[in-house]
Amino acid sequence: MIDAPAGDALFALYPILARLPEAARDRLRSRARIIGVPAGTTLFDERQACQGFPFVLSGSIRVIKAAPNGRELPLYRVTPGETCIISSACLLGQAPYNARGVTEAETRLLLLPVEDFQALLAETAFRDFVFQLFSERIADLMQLIEEVAFRKLDQRLAALLLGKGTRIHTTHQHLADELGSVREIVSRLLKGLAEQGLVALSREQVEILDPAGLRRLAGG
Structure with a gap:
């Protein structure tokens, strides 16, 4: 009761x-x-x-x-x-x-x-x-x-990051879980985004540097 x-x-x-x-x-x-x-x-x-x-x-x-x-x-x-x-x-x-x-x-x-x-x-x-x-x-x-x-994983990752704000406190494993992927692949994609100047990576944090660029990536 x-x-x-x-x-x-x-x-x-x-x-x-x-x-x-x-x-x-x-x-x-x-x-x-x-x-x-x-x-x-x-x-x-x-x-x-x-x-x-x-x-x-x-x-x-x-x-x-x-x-x-x-x-x-x-x-x-x-x-x-x-x-x-x-x-x-x-x-x-x-x-x-x-x-x-x-x-x-x-x-x-x-x-x-x-x-x-x-x-x-x-x-x-x-x-x-x-x-x-x-x-x-x-x-x-x-x-x-x-x-x-129908969407590639890098597009889905970009869209996921855009929905979390400018400074995201998370782990690569948590992002992988949300995407239904594995940590190693997500870490590699994040490194690629960082090399393009779209994000900056630090311990358990992702900072979005170029939201317009991420939106272009998310949209394909």
């Missing part, structure tokens, strides 16, 4: 839930549970059964697809007010997870048990919410497929 402050936070972040009938809202309050996890925690992994439907109250979850060789492709992030399409798909299809979810920061979420998720699908407002989520995430994933399939 969740307390009143947690319930208020839930309905503020997910206003669609306020449209549920009172009995459905009461069921959600009484059956859901709050979970707090530190950064870097694996919330779910491939071939695991889904334990419930998550609502993120604070923090964020990074959802990735991992290859046997250790490479990872980031699929999307789940932040407060959003939820996880892969969890929805697993619950609807009664199938195990086919991706991994890892907390990026200390995260607090509300977990709705499987049987209560199934029951709430009978409510039009909740069902519309779930399928709207599918629509939005599928559009995001189609864009990701287009990026990976």
Whole structure:
């Protein structure tokens, strides 16, 4: 059972839930549970059964697809007010997870048990919410497929850097993880950008020197 402050936070972040009938809202309050996890925690992994439907109250979850060789492709992030399409798909299809979810920061979420998720699908407002989520995430994933399939890695790296500000505090490994590549390749590309005068590199920092040049590279 969740307390009143947690319930208020839930309905503020997910206003669609306020449209549920009172009995459905009461069921959600009484059956859901709050979970707090530190950064870097694996919330779910491939071939695991889904334990419930998550609502993120604070923090964020990074959802990735991992290859046997250790490479990872980031699929999307789940932040407060959003939820996880892969969890929805697993619950609807009664199938195990086919991706991994890892907390990026200390995260607090509300977990709705499987049987209560199934029951709430009978409510039009909740069902519309779930399928709207599918629509939005599928559009995001189609864009990701287009990026990976049709844009070269140096273009994607340039676009990624431009979206992070002028002075970026990060590691080559973290950039590689975001791009679904490996550190050695990203380090080589960054060195090439530095040799062209587009960026300056220092320990765990990338400074953008020529944003116009990076934009030309990102645009192909």
